[in-house]
Amino acid sequence: MAGIATLLGRAVTSPLVLIARVLDPVLRLWQRRTGTGGMIALFLLPNMAVFGVFVIIPLILNFAYSLTGGAEILLGDRRYVGPEQYGRLLDCRNYLEPLSCREDQFWTAVRNTTIFVTFQVSLMVTVSMITALILNRNIAGRGFFRAVFFFPVLLSPVVVGLIWRWILQRDGLLNLIVTTFGGNPVVWLNDRFYAFAAAVGVSTWAHMGFFTLILLAGLQAIPKDLYEAAEMDATPPARVFWRITLPLLGPNLAVVLVLALIKGVQIFDEAYVLTGGGPGTATMFMTQYIYEVGFASILRNPGLAAAASILMGAVLVVLTLVQLGLSKRAERARER
Amino acid sequence: MKKIWMCASVLALVAGSAAAQQTQVRVMWYSDGVEGEVIADLLSRFEAANPDIDVVLDNVAYQVIQEQLPVQLASGTGPDIARVTNLKAQAEHWLDLRPYVANAAYWDTNFGDRFDWMRPDGSDAIPGFMTQLTLVGGFANATLFEQAGVELPGRGATWDEWIEASRQVMVSQGLPAAFAIDRSGHRISGPNASFGANYIGEDGLPAPVDEGTMAFASRLVDWTAQGLMLPDTWVSAAGTTYRAAADDFANAQIPFYYSGSWQVANLSTKIGDAFDWVAIGSPCGTAGCSGLAGGAALVAVRYTQHPEAVARVMDYLASEPVVREFTERTLFLPAHAGIVAAGGLNFQSADPNVPPALSRFVEASGETLPAADALPAWRWANTYYGALVTRISQVMAGEITLEQARELIDRDIADQVAAAR
Numbered sequence: 110m111a112g113i114a115t116l117l118g119r120a121v122t123s124p125l126v127l128i129a130r131v132l133d134p135v136l137r138l139w140q141r142r143t144g145t146g147g148m149i150a151l152f153l154l155p156n157m158a159v160f161g162v163f164v165i166i167p168l169i170l171n172f173a174y175s176l177t178g179g180a181e182i183l184l185g186d187r188r189y190v191g192p193e194q195y196g197r198l199l200d201c202r203n204y205l206e207p208l209s210c211r212e213d214q215f216w217t218a219v220r221n222t223t224i225f226v227t228f229q230v231s232l233m234v235t236v237s238m239i240t241a242l243i244l245n246r247n248i249a250g251r252g253f254f255r256a257v258f259f260f261p262v263l264l265s266p267v268v269v270g271l272i273w274r275w276i277l278q279r280d281g282l283l284n285l286i287v288t289t290f291g292g293n294p295v296v297w298l299n300d301r302f303y304a305f306a307a308a309v310g311v312s313t314w315a316h317m318g319f320f321t322l323i324l325l326a327g328l329q330a331i332p333k334d335l336y337e338a339a340e341m342d343a344t345p346p347a348r349v350f351w352r353i354t355l356p357l358l359g360p361n362l363a364v365v366l367v368l369a370l371i372k373g374v375q376i377f378d379e380a381y382v383l384t385g386g387g388p389g390t391a392t393m394f395m396t397q398y399i400y401e402v403g404f405a406s407i408l409r410n411p412g413l414a415a416a417a418s419i420l421m422g423a424v425l426v427v428l429t430l431v432q433l434g435l436s437k438r439a440e441r442a443r444e445r
Numbered sequence: 446m447k448k449i450w451m452c453a454s455v456l457a458l459v460a461g462s463a464a465a466q467q468t469q470v471r472v473m474w475y476s477d478g479v480e481g482e483v484i485a486d487l488l489s490r491f492e493a494a495n496p497d498i499d500v501v502l503d504n505v506a507y508q509v510i511q512e513q514l515p516v517q518l519a520s521g522t523g524p525d526i527a528r529v530t531n532l533k534a535q536a537e538h539w540l541d542l543r544p545y546v547a548n549a550a551y552w553d554t555n556f557g558d559r560f561d562w563m564r565p566d567g568s569d570a571i572p573g574f575m576t577q578l579t580l581v582g583g584f585a586n587a588t589l590f591e592q593a594g595v596e597l598p599g600r601g602a603t604w605d606e607w608i609e610a611s612r613q614v615m616v617s618q619g620l621p622a623a624f625a626i627d628r629s630g631h632r633i634s635g636p637n638a639s640f641g642a643n644y645i646g647e648d649g650l651p652a653p654v655d656e657g658t659m660a661f662a663s664r665l666v667d668w669t670a671q672g673l674m675l676p677d678t679w680v681s682a683a684g685t686t687y688r689a690a691a692d693d694f695a696n697a698q699i700p701f702y703y704s705g706s707w708q709v710a711n712l713s714t715k716i717g718d719a720f721d722w723v724a725i726g727s728p729c730g731t732a733g734c735s736g737l738a739g740g741a742a743l744v745a746v747r748y749t750q751h752p753e754a755v756a757r758v759m760d761y762l763a764s765e766p767v768v769r770e771f772t773e774r775t776l777f778l779p780a781h782a783g784i785v786a787a788g789g790l791n792f793q794s795a796d797p798n799v800p801p802a803l804s805r806f807v808e809a810s811g812e813t814l815p816a817a818d819a820l821p822a823w824r825w826a827n828t829y830y831g832a833l834v835t836r837i838s839q840v841m842a843g844e845i846t847l848e849q850a851r852e853l854i855d856r857d858i859a860d861q862v863a864a865a866r
Binding site (some may be wrong): 178179180181182183184186208212214261276278279280296298299304384385386387388389390393397401404405407408410430 | 480511512515516519520621630676677680681682683684685686688696698739827828830831832836838839841842843844845849857861864865
């Protein structure tokens, strides 16, 4: 058996060894000429090439699209219009009243996204925190519940949207329960308030497992002796939470907050499948606006969609910088 | 053993060379009902008779035709043949089959009436043929009307009369709504024409929204506000998203459904013998009782590397016996003038609701108004439809007023026209 394993091992490694032997003199020569920096660059090159092809070049192309107008699809066929598309997006008498804007649907999407992020992130952080605190206790079936809360994270967002659509639609599960108890069925997804609340709730349900996991890791990293000392001093549980748990969980909480913010701004798939942006435009968010204007709508305008995505990208860059700053601060705090 | 090896090698070589000689023709196809299976069967017969051509049928979702095909065409790629509904706006990408087909006169005679729907203005190209004609029109659940003791409105009944009768059925039978119309600007354009709407300006460009359009749009909004129109289709989506209410009709949730002839096979399959249903044509407005003609076409794509092979496939699919069989098996209305003139189609359905429904649609096709007839060949039709559905939905959802919608529809259309010029 060991002989077979050795044979298989050699079969796998020998081509690699051969390649390494062939490349060895070339790599040595490269290192002599360029030093360690050159070697680092060489090994980073494949990753950077992939990153460049799939991220940097599309980003540049997207920016180029945002400076063009016309109905043509290919960049080369489109005419240069400068910052006209940005001007069109930002042309507004009152940003709080989308109908006073040249692109009213864009500002409706911005407003919806802002409200969504405010509610969803608050709910997400609160629910994740409570769940993490419960799962951190020595409760029965802890492993099972950890898996249960994490399970929705593994589902495709489209599946999440469909499941909840089946629950909330006219003949859905929720209305079956309502009518069983003598109530009148409600078309949840046709009501502006319920549809928006559903988008917030479903998105929270789908992603909270991930954030709970981050907070749980943070909770488990808090030294136990602090809690023991508090217990010896007969400190009330609320005071323990506010004075020990929350401050020591701060760095994790900051990461969760910013990541939830970024994910909230990017909301699309589950909400799109769930509500289709309706009723009216009540749940049309930024990403859906970009998708509709760029690809799906009969009234498509790739240049406008590209400009909107650049503006949204700018918001995400700011949020990412905040996250990086907070992470660095957390790292420094840990080092201290 | 040596002989076996030799035979195997010879066979492999023969098979390899035959494969190498085959010309591959890719067909991008979407289905509403059973037509995907029918076309696959028809094409397999073509391949058996033409071993030098390998036809690959790519069955895709309608969304792929709408969203991905335009990108492929713009980049000069795509399939060799495609089944599309956006005929006129993409006309520049279709191949002129005239130099390649065996008998151009046959094509002109039998399909010529609709070539303008799919070729640039002023062209004499043969880009393809309509796989079916469609006509927008309504369906009524006869069983629900009967159970409610409400008489089905007769020919010439107005939209108001139909909605009132459906309201009575809704109340009597405890239904969630009286009627539904598919969420599509195309679907309401026949009724708009019935109220005197005209989308096309004197210069051929989109005309501002007129009183005819406003007359039907205001009715739709009122009916939605009164809970008569099923809100699930129009209100609960944004933008130009398409939504059909066929399942609601098939589940007997609404007594009256306004969609089109392409639903006949779908409804027959889904409803079975659960209830009786009838096609009713289009209710009347102040100017007429118009539906809107349309349909899907099979077109050759000009970027094909094998126009001769493509033309052979198209010649076969457009031939009278094949079109006849396709029509009879799919329950579509034929666009082949010879078949229409000869009549005697033997639609393959055991459902007794199907033949009268198809006959009613054929009759209703003679009731369309000129303003509606002009739309399939008009370049800006889809732009108009998109703006209508986007903004009227917002009115129904209470976000804007009908007058605001009117301004916004005109602005949306003007933006699209400006972008294209």
